[in-house]
Amino acid sequence: MAIIDLLMLLGVAALWGASFLFMRQAVSVLGPIPMIEARVLVAGLGLLLVAVIMRRVPNFRRDLWGFLVLGALMAAVPFTLIAAAELKITASLAAILNATTPLFALLVTSVRQGTRPSRTQLSGVVLGVAGVTVLVGLGPLHLDGMLILAALASLCASLFYALGGVYAKVRFSGTHPLVTTTGQQLGAAVCLLLPTLALPPRHPVTGGIVLAVLALALACTALGFALFFHLVNRVGPTGALTVTFFVPLFGLLYGTAFLGEPLSWSTPLGMSLVLGAVFLVTERRSATRGDAAPGRSATSTGWTPDRRSSHRSGPGRRRRRRPAGAPGRRR
Template sequence: MGRRDLAELVLLAALWGASFLFMRVAAPVFGPLVLVLVRVGLATLCLLPLVCWRGELRALITHWRPLAVVGLLNSALPFSLFAWAALSLSAGFTAVLNATTPLWGAVVAWLWLATQLPRGKVLGLALGFLGVVVLVWGKISFKPGGDGWAVLAAMLAPVAYGIAANYTKQKLAMASPLVVATGSQLAATLMLLPLAVPLWPEHPISLNAWLAAIALAVVCTALAFLLFFRLIAKVGPGKAIAVTFLIPLFAIVWGGIFLGETLTAAMAAGGGIILLGIALALGLWSPRWLVPAKMD
């Protein structure tokens, strides 16, 4: 990964880390589904003129089926799950759960693409999921007022991301990052319209909520997905998905600065174990004892 790719990865992490902050601000005002419709709808309006200007409108039609799948798995479904979870979970907590995306990406690649799992990757997966257990221990309560369903929603969203990253590499390798970003947001918008429009809030929406929703759409979605699909095309889904390493750090910082959220011991312990597992699973750290000895 070159310096420019690394710089884009850090920028992407900062943008997506901020998305958890904006969801915490806007979701209670708009409602989860309406917020996601605003998010993907405004992102589509930002991206479509670029597609037309570059003469790639025909590609949206050519690739409409896989774009619809990516729109569902990479936007409509996980965005809705995270927006709903944001009603009760902190930005930092949901971002740490989002960090399991590379683990699910590796599992999907193993099950679907028959990608080999060496000892280091298997250990990494095991550690990562152990980190999830540490993180959510005591939070899974389905009693009235409990956060159990919100936690499950935030745990399911990264599964969809993991599937989408591998699907994009397999089915949309020939499409430009702009076409993938635009087509997926357009597809998500069309899917959410009939579900979200009837739920549009009757109460006035505050300026802060609108600003958060616009930032979520333009900066954390339109711009961020251009960067993400560009990275997938250049360095592959396995490395691009490693952006989730940095997202929790930014989300915790943004949440602490703007919402007064604190880093709990469970978040620190669970997040640390998850990130260690991701490092092993992606081959970013390989202890000597895991490397097979060479035969003389």
């Protein structure tokens, strides 16, 4: 991986890790649903502006229901679950629990395709369960019913991410990532509109909260996703998904440095177990599936460049007709 790609990878991880910090700051004032509505709406409008400039505007008339479903699965529901969980758990713990997404992706894919995970992958799932147990049961927070519910909410968010990934691959295969991401965020905003009107914020909104939401929407969401998809096109999906290993590290760093969150021996131990589980689950896939070549679009992102018919070659191409009366070619 080139230096510029590594820096871009760390940049995505830093932005996505910061999202847990900003959610932790704003959720107690705005509430989970209004905060996420503001996040996806501002991010969607920012992405739509970029899509207009790049002439990649989503076809809402044709794909409206698809964007609504994708927005619910990959933004509205998981974002809200994580925000609600952060009313009880720390930002660093939420970031680490979110790293279990590849474990749920393995289970969802196995059920959908009717395949059995390998022994290595199953070992990864068991190791992931052990890591979550250490984080929740032996962590610095007092173990009670609310903590368990908050941890389950974070894990359910990872499950929804996995379901959304499968749906996106089936429903939006062949769609440019910018189009899909823009439609996803705006679809999530539509899904959360009525719940937000029914549950408005109960506390006065300060300038600091507004800045936290703007950073969450424009930097962590819009810019983070844009950089991630650009990274996928440069180094392929497997290389880009190694961001999963760095997001919890940044989440832990931010939570400890800026929020003064408690840190005990169980936190790095549990995080190591979870990241080891993710490595075991994704390692076999990395060895059997090649990445796209650098500088070319990865087909697994669902987007391939348009191919013009003028570039056809091979036995199936059309031959030019010689006009009637034209002299034949000399042998």
